[in-house]
Amino acid sequence: DVYSAPEPAPEPYVAPPRAPAPAFNRDEVAETLVGDHAAGLAASAFGSLAAAVQMPRDGRTLEDVVRELLRPLLKQWLDEHLPRIVEAKVEEEVHRIARGRGV
CATH class of the missing domain: 1.20.5 (Single alpha-helices involved in coiled-coils or other helix-helix interfaces)
Structure with missing residues (x-):
């Protein structure tokens, strides 16, 4: 029947309780x-x-700590990958413009 009631949503998964860690x-x-x-x-x-x-030290938040920890990782990633990403996007745009001009 096309108008049958929808199936009930599945029950959310509940992890079984963990045994306490050994002392x-x-x-x-x-x-x-x-x-x-x-x-x-x-x-x-x-x-x-x-x-x-x-936390907190002189108004320092968890967000501040995460930002400080991620900054060098992000810089390293950008140094390694950004030039290649920019080159690929510029090349795509050049090809798109060239196709539009009929070249």
Whole structure:
């Protein structure tokens, strides 16, 4: 029948609950995997990172942090790809104009 009722929308997917992560002793893991010097250096590096991206700092927002982190990546991508993109688009436009003039 053309005028039959529409099928009901599918139920949204709900992920099954996750089991809690196993408990671990951070000091025990650090003792068995790395030495004191390496653990100290890693802790210092993570401390510096945490201080650098701490929110909010002087009105700094997550958007500000993301912008700062993406700027060098975007610059690198543009440096690598923009000349080729511009050349291709200019060539397309030249061909389009030339076809329009009957050349």
